[in-house]
Amino acid sequence: MTTELQRPAPRRSGPREPEIPPTRTQRMRRRLPGDPRTLIFIAVAAVLVWEIAIPLVILVWGSFSGARPGSDEFFSASSLTLENYLGAFDSDRLGGVLWDTVLFAVGTTVASFTLGTFLAWVVERTNTPFRNFITLMMVLRMILPGVLTTIAWIFLASPRVGTLNTWAQALLGLENPPFNIYSMAGMIWVETMDILPLVFLLMSAALRSMDPSLEEASQVSGKGVFTTTRLITLPLILPAILATLILVLIRGIETFEVPALIGVPAQRFTFVVEIWRQTSTTPTDFGLAAVYAILILLFCACLLWFYNHMTRNANMFAVVSGKAFRPRRIDLRRVRWVTWAGSMLIILCSVGLPMIILTWASFYPPYRGFQPITVEGFSELSLDNYRAILDQDLVQRAFVNSTVLGIGSATAVVLLMTIVAWISVKTTIRGRKLLDSLAFAPIAIPAVAMGVAFLWLYLSLPVPIYGTIWILFLLYVARFTAVALRIMAAAMTQVNDELHEAAEVAGASWVRSFRTVTMPLLRPAMLAAWIFVLIHAYRELSASLIVYSYGNEPIGVAIFDIWENGSYGLLAAFGMLVVVVLIVFSIAAKLISSRYGVKEE
């Protein structure tokens, strides 16, 4: 039995080895300044401070400065003022923005948590048919760029040309279009569909990692399914539920695509969109942008603190163990077709409809603008858009830029975070918790705020980085540390210390044993983190939008540009191409990691 192996080996009762006092070199080792561990710690800490702490400091400074970043007075103490804050709190605009942001974020959180948890429960705990299909669709939805799905929903449900509207009007004989995407409800709906896969993955992990014997013990004790759920299952996954809610809430606050593409025409402005507008459309107000950035940053930081608190509790409960349990499913009998239909409807809305409309738009002739799906329209379909994008300079440039940025930042982030995870999990170096927190902090920094901070930092510094692709590279590295760190730290915890120690005992230096033992064991996790960062680099929009300049636009910015120019057919064809590339990446990742995964076992 498996648990037999986990029992600590009984202490061998033999004659006790006499204790040898540590030799002089052994005692000195930790304190030597030449210890490679200390040097690596200092190097990594310096990189993280430069990438994460300094931009935050600039942002805070900028919120108190009356001068424009980049100007000579920006760093002088005389430019410091409270005017930005006073101005922000004095304006009646703050109330409206706050209200819209909260409404949008909370609405999205509630809706996506309900639907996502339903799907997770269906997949993990019931015998609903086609469960694997649901998981597959959620993974696919995870990699679709938000800017594309947002545009797809505008195509679907805009009042004038939305296909859902024209169809509903034709079929039901309605006088007015039933759906208006340009509304708070529309924003919440589109963002819900976007966040859904995240909720699904987090909640199914929580449901999966719970020891089913805890529930079985309740059933054997004479309690039915309802009582068991109320008294055992819910309290045990409560920390996971709260952690998920917090992460989703942070996402709702910092998201950009939906508020920018749908919120602005609907006249519903969130903080993130306001920051973007104050820095990129005249008249700009950098001070106000900084104040808004600081406000949401503080709020997200509070949520993050609460999240850490929750996940710590979850560990204390030790419900989340790495052990694989045989899934315990509820036999829904005939009700399973109801849960099946519900799941399929959600999948249709989150993946099916957006992909159908994008495909349609990509084949629709460019000179006609966008038109809803009609039977007659099918005769007009052509490959013109696909031919056109191949000639587009912007499209080719964007692909190259995103690929370079993606591979570069993924490699840098994974190497950096492997070291941070190792320091944080496996060493006793003082300051390791601080390092860990610093690398995890970007999860609470809205991308737009990060973009603004980088913009100001490199505008102010006399290094020729602004206006080149390097500023995007540095920004991407800072953006993606958090998730990579979580993946690497989880993997690092799984690697038993004794494996590394055995190599050291066998005569390898610690560098060598790290390279020959620890690293190979971590390879599957490193690969997973690498692909994750790569995919997210391809999807990045909001931070890039702040710092890009002509010639180094990544894909997200290029799509945004084409959208503003109104070349919808071109945009759809470009989008389809991006989706195909992302799917290929994911399949490659799956293949490689399953192959490595088997090998490492």
Added chain:
Amino acid sequence: MSIEATDLLKTFAGGTVRAVDEINFTVPAGSVLTLLGPSGCGKTTTMRSIAGLEQPDGGELRIGDRVVYSAAQGINLRPNQRRVGMVFQSYAIWPHMTVFDNVAYPLKGNVDRAVLKERTLTALRLVGLDHLASRRAPNLSGGQQQRVALARALVAQPEVLLLDEPLSNLDAKLRDTMRKEIRELQQELGITTLYVTHDQSEALAISDLVAVMSAGHIVDFGEPERIYSRPASRAVAEFIGMANIVDVTQVRAEAGMWTGSSPLGPVTFPAGEGAPEPCSVLIRLEDLHLVGDEQAGQENVWPGTIRSVLYLGSFWECMVEVNGTRLKTQVPRRRRPAEGENVHVHVPAKYLYRLPEAGETIVDDTVQEPMGTDRSAAS
């Protein structure tokens, strides 16, 4: 209350793997039956089917006179309707509750508050944990968790008790203590108990009856003493305790015994029914001992050389090579054996056991030692 399984069938992977292959057994009321076997033999699946945690694919299960599962009648009671107490291998102590709440859980909603408190404390006293009632469950040692699980299984006075490898997560010393405690508790309460383990010494110590399982079948069923001394097959003999098994050919009847030749030399053993035929005989380690050279040439005395010795505290375990065949034997701790020593080994003919061939039934006529016989006198 007895537990009765009839033609119990449970398949996995769409019917291709028959984890429990139409087995039959009865646990008589008030006794302990152990399902014993290696991992994957179907013992845990059988127990989980009785608890209602797995739905079998065929057969019938009864607890007392209640049918709890029947494929023919389409009955399948939910686990909470079966009135069983169960201790899980991982104990499944709910980490978000105190010890008291864990144990009181099966009673909640069924009895009023005062009775609940009284009975929970009684159950905790039964396992000697009443002083820890308010302790949070994760702050317990392995042995304490085990006791909580036991108290929780017993608090609602179930009809039967199911124990799924309850001792496998404990260290060796604690395992011995808890084994004794569980047996005493079971005797005191007189509760019908089904016990699952892969540890043969645990099974022999705790059970009234043992069912040895392999690949979904019960391959031997009987009292522990019979299973140990007269196993149903070579596989069972090898699984239950240390065994030397010797193949014997050219068997002939002689003075009420059978004698044949083997790699060891001539072997004499109790006669079987019918005509003599080639067979395998079982020599338990503790029945084989070293004798002085003067006994050379006598019945079942073979010369050999000690190849390895292992000191196990109360005795030495030696590997003696006889004509190229290796035999394991136990040597009293005061007779210190040495590697390379030339010795003679001996086993009294009546202690040899002829392993039944496939299809042969075993007769339960376990050799009983008359009181006062000193077996070591022979050495």
